[in-house]
Structure formats: structure tokens, C-alpha cells
Amino acid sequence: MSAILDEIQKFLVLPIDFPSQKRTFELQQNILLIGAIAASIYGFLTQSLYNTLICYGVTFVVTLLLVVPPYPFYNKQKLQWVQPKLATNL
Amino acid sequence: MFSLTQRFQVVSNQAITFSLVIIAFVVASSWIQLLYPSNVFQNTTSAIANVTPSMTLRTSRYYGSQNGKPKENVRVSFDLESDFSPLFNWNTKQIFVYLTANYNSSGSINEVTFWDDIITSKDKALVQLKNAKSKYTVWDLESGLSGKELDFKLHWNIQPWVGPLVYGETDISGDHKLTVEARKKNTESGDAEKVSKRKKKRTKKQKVN
Amino acid sequence: MNIRLELAKLLNLCFVFASAYMFWQGLSLFANTDSPIVVVLSGSMEPAFQRGDVLFLWNRNTQNKVGDIVVYENEGQDIPIVHRVLREHHSKSESQNKQFLLTKGDNNAVNDISLYKNKKIYLSKEKDIVGTVKGYLPQIGYVTIWVSESKYAKYTLLAFLGLSSLLGGE
Numbered sequence: 456m457s458a459i460l461d462e463i464q465k466f467l468v469l470p471i472d473f474p475s476q477k478r479t480f481e482l483q484q485n486i487l488l489i490g491a492i493a494a495s496i497y498g499f500l501t502q503s504l505y506n507t508l509i510c511y512g513v514t515f516v517v518t519l520l521l522v523v524p525p526y527p528f529y530n531k532q533k534l535q536w537v538q539p540k541l542a543t544n545l
Numbered sequence: 546m547f548s549l550t551q552r553f554q555v556v557s558n559q560a561i562t563f564s565l566v567i568i569a570f571v572v573a574s575s576w577i578q579l580l581y582p583s584n585v586f587q588n589t590t591s592a593i594a595n596v597t598p599s600m601t602l603r604t605s606r607y608y609g610s611q612n613g614k615p616k617e618n619v620r621v622s623f624d625l626e627s628d629f630s631p632l633f634n635w636n637t638k639q640i641f642v643y644l645t646a647n648y649n650s651s652g653s654i655n656e657v658t659f660w661d662d663i664i665t666s667k668d669k670a671l672v673q674l675k676n677a678k679s680k681y682t683v684w685d686l687e688s689g690l691s692g693k694e695l696d697f698k699l700h701w702n703i704q705p706w707v708g709p710l711v712y713g714e715t716d717i718s719g720d721h722k723l724t725v726e727a728r729k730k731n732t733e734s735g736d737a738e739k740v741s742k743r744k745k746k747r748t749k750k751q752k753v754n
Numbered sequence: 755m756n757i758r759l760e761l762a763k764l765l766n767l768c769f770v771f772a773s774a775y776m777f778w779q780g781l782s783l784f785a786n787t788d789s790p791i792v793v794v795l796s797g798s799m800e801p802a803f804q805r806g807d808v809l810f811l812w813n814r815n816t817q818n819k820v821g822d823i824v825v826y827e828n829e830g831q832d833i834p835i836v837h838r839v840l841r842e843h844h845s846k847s848e849s850q851n852k853q854f855l856l857t858k859g860d861n862n863a864v865n866d867i868s869l870y871k872n873k874k875i876y877l878s879k880e881k882d883i884v885g886t887v888k889g890y891l892p893q894i895g896y897v898t899i900w901v902s903e904s905k906y907a908k909y910t911l912l913a914f915l916g917l918s919s920l921l922g923g924e
Contacts, residue, residue, distance in 0.1 A: 469549040476547060483556050491563040495570050502635040504571065504706050511567065515560045523552045550918075606875060607867050639801055641838075641860065645820050653844035656820040663860060665801060681865070686843035686854060686876070700821050704802040709889045712821065 471529035479522045479529065486521070490514025572708035575636035579703075579711065583631060591627035591699045591715040593644075595676070596723050600691065609684035617689035618682040619725060621659055625677065625699070627715055630670035632703055640664040641702040642672065646695040650685055657683045659697075690725050697721040787813035787885040792825055792834050793895030798859030799823070799836055806896030809836065811885025817853050818842060818879055823887040824857065828871045834884060840865055843876065853879035 471479070490511060498507030579585050599622075602615040610616040625644065632640050643661035647654055659679035664670055684690065698721070703711040781790040794807045802823075803809070811825055818824060822839045837857040845852050854876035858865040867875050877883065900907045 467549060468547075470547055479552065480555070483559060487556075487559050487563050491567055495567055498571075498635065499574055504635050507567065507571070511564065515556075518556055518560070519553070522556055523549060525549065606873065607864075609875060611875065641802070641821070643821055650843070655841070655843045657841040658820055661860075663801065681840065683841070686845065702821055705890060707891060710823070710887060712819075 469525040472532045475529035483522045578634040589715045593719045594624040596623045621679045625674040633667040636705045639704045648693045691727045694724045800861045808891040808895040810889035812888045813885040825884040826882045
């Protein structure tokens with residue numbers, strides 16, 4: 456049972472490489488910030504909270520789509536770990 | 546940002562944080578809009594005229610009577626004019642307008658509502674009433690209302706889409722003080738008959754909460 | 755099975771619950787009321803409040819004004835009722851600070867006398883009022899209504915929580 460769970464767990468991790476982790480974090484912060492400011496200004500100018508909600512909602516969905524799925528281009532710079540050497544020549 | 550769930554969580558947390566910032570901006574900007582260009586807390590005016598009271602005696606619990614003793618019930622009719630359109634901005638869901646009267650009863654100020662209305666959009670914000678009847682019949686807690694001086698006021702309450710509720714009072718012009726006439730003894734029995742008829746009619750249902 | 759890791763997880767869970775409880779208690783101390791946050795359960799205040807709206811209460815005021823929206827509970831009933839104050843009176847026979855309130859829902863045709871228990875025709879500010887509504891957040895509380903009223907929603911939530919705790923393991 457726990458072996459199956461572990462399998463699912465491993466499958467669901469869907470990792471991305473280290474430089475991309477940094478990049479997605481910055482991307483996510485910038486898009487949401489710009490989206491929030493744009494939504495506020497747009498809503499204020501049109502005097503409609505509905506517009507703010509829609510604008511911010513769209514920003515959120517776009518951010519999710521950009522950041523969450525493990526696209527192949529987020530996995531191009533995999534860290535190469537040093538291979539363990541067998542200590543035979545000691 | 547390593548795993549899928551982690552990325553989802555980070556994005557959602559950030560989104561919630563920013564939405565709180567947006568809410569703060571909405572609340573602050575709509576508050577400023579109430580103060581500029583004109584301060585609605587001081588500059589909302591209303592005119593009231595032709596306030597005329599009418600009194601009946603009723604013996605139902607729903608009209609304030611207890612232990613079967615009849616109680617004086619007062620209604621008024623009035624003219625009212627006021628413009629509430631400056632209260633509408635992007636954070637106004639509705640405005641609740643209510644006409645109340647203050648009176649002094651046994652050494653303390655009591656306040657009762659005679660009429661209220663909900664305004665849901667800016668096009669309906671101009672209130673013009675001619676010879677309108679009060680929505681509620683009003684009775685005093687202990688003694689009757691006869692001989693009491695009623696001081697009318699028109700209040701407003703902004704219900705926002707998000708944030709704090711805002712209350713205010715209009716600057717009322719016109720004759721807004723009125724003394725209810727003392728009741729004549731001989732009308733008592735006639736009114737009591739009216740009461741029993743009204744009681745039977747009263748079958749309106751009410752939603753709980 | 756790493757016992758140290760499991761215990762650390764348990765401790766973390768305790769921390770989450772304890773801080774939530776502390777937040778709630780701190781808020782009720784601040785606002786001087788038993789339930790500082792209330793979810794609207796019915797449509798009697800529409801269009802001001804819809805089902806699922808979240809209200810923030812304050813109970814440090816000794817008197818209520820006419821027009822205030824208050825939350826009250828009938829004796830022996832646990833349902834908080836959110837209605838507007840229609841009248842306020844002071845009793846002559848008792849101390850002047852005692853206030854009597856008559857309430858009505860904006861969306862109801864008549865006042866609340868038929869809702870009050872024990873043939874009362876007024877609420878007492880001191881005894882019956884849970885708090886006065888000061889702040890408002892729309893629709894956030896709908897989840898609680900959804901979970902408490904639909905059993906499918908309840909099972910979905912439980913399944914989701916169970917799965918995420920099984921598969922989380924960060």
C-alpha cells in the first residue's frame with residue numbers, strides 16, 4: 456500500500472531544474488504585482504469593482520498556467536551530480 | 546518551487562496577499578471619494594415637509610401591547626426630497642435610507658424608525674416623495690406617544706462591496722419637529738374595534754434570520 | 755518509518771491548530787464577543803448581505819443606534835440572526851444604561867417580534883446582542899455553508915485533506 460503511495464507521490468512531484476525554480480518565482484511575483492496594480496487602476500478608472508475582479512482573476516490564471524506545469528523548457532538545465540566513485544584504488 | 550504542489554501553493558499565497566492589498570486600495574480610495582470633491586458626511590441635505598401623524602389604539606402583541614392592554618400606535622405621512630447620488634462610488638453596493646424620530650420619554654432619548662428604503666443604483670438615488678405613508682406603526686416602550694415631541698432625522702448607511710459599513714446623517718431642512726396630539730378619550734372604543742379586524746388580516750409570513 | 759519525522763509532523767499540525775485557536779480567541783477578546791466573525795446563513799438582509807458573506811463584529815459599544823446591523827441569538831438557539839435595529843428604547847423602571855432594541859431584516863416585510871422567544875417584544879442590548887456588524891467580506895464564507903449542508907461537499911473536502919496529507923510529505 457505505502458509502496459503504491461510512494462509511487463504516486465514520486466509521480467506527482469513533477470520537479471523543475473534549479474535555475475528555472477528561481478526564474479518561475481521571480482516571474483510569478485512580477486506578473487501578480489503588475490496584474491494587481493493594473494486591476495486596481497483599471498477598476499478605479501472605470502469605477503467598477505467587477506472589472507478589477509475580472510482583471511485580477513485573469514492574471515491569476517495566467518500566472519498559474521505559466522508557473523505551475525513542469526514545461527520541458529523548465530527542465531533543460533538539470534544539475535549534474537558528481538558520480539560516486541568506487542573507492543577501489545585505495 | 547521544486548514540486549507541483551509547492552509551486553501552486555506559492556502562487557496562491559502570493560495571489561491572496563496581493564488581493565488583500567487590492568481590497569485595502571478599494572476601501573481607501575472609496576473613502577477618499579466620499580470626502581472629495583465634496584464631503585458627503587456634511588453636504589448631504591434633505592427636505593422634509595407636511596409631517597402629519599395619525600394615532601390608533603391596538604391590542605395585539607405585534608403592535609406593542611402587553612397583558613392585553615391597548616397601546617397607542619402612531620403613523621405619519623410626509624413629503625421628502627433628497628439626493629443620494631454623491632454616495633455612489635465603485636465600492637457602493639446599496640444605500641439604506643431611513644427616516645427616524647427622536648423623542649424624550651421618561652428622561653431618556655428614544656429613537657424609532659418610521660420609514661426606510663434601499664437604493665441599489667445611482668439612477669434611483671434621487672428620493673422624491675409626496676404624501677408618503679410611514680412603513681411602520683410606532684409605539685413607545687412604556688407610556689404612550691401622545692404629547693411627545695418627535696424630532697425627525699434622515700440617516701443613510703452605505704453597504705459596501707467590501708470593507709467597513711459607513712453611516713451618516715443628512716442635514717435636514719424644513720419643519721422636522723412635531724408634537725403628537727394628546728389622545729381624546731372618546732375615540733378609544735372605535736379604534737379598539739379596528740384593531741381586532743387588523744389582527745385577523747395580519748398573516749404575513751416571515752423568513753427566519 | 756522515521757519516528758522523529760512523524761512526531762515533528764504531529765507537532766507542526768498542533769502548531770497550526772493552536773495558532774488558529776489563538777487567533778480566534780484573540781479576536782474575540784479584542785471585539786469583546788463570543789463570535790467575532792459570522793457567516794450569513796439566510797437572505798433576510800438581501801441585497802445587503804447574501805448567504806455566505808462574512809461579517810466582522812464589534813461588541814465594545816454599550817449602546818446601539820437605530821440603523822446599526824446587529825447579530826443576536828435567541829435563548830436556547832444557536833443560530834445567529836443578522837438584522838437591522840429598527841427602534842431603540844430605554845427603560846424607566848430599570849437603570850438608564852439598559853437598552854431595548856427592536857430589529858427587522860431589510861428583506862422581511864415585518865419586524866422580528868414573532869421570532870423572539872418567551873413572548874418578548876424587545877431584545878435586550880446586554881443579554882441578546884452578540885455584536886454589531888462593522889466590516890464585510892463578500893462570499894468567502896460560502897465554503898462553510900457548502901460543507902455543512904451538502905454531504906458530498908463534506909466527503910470531497912475530507913478526501914482532499916486525507917489525500918494531501920498522505921501524498922504531501924514535504
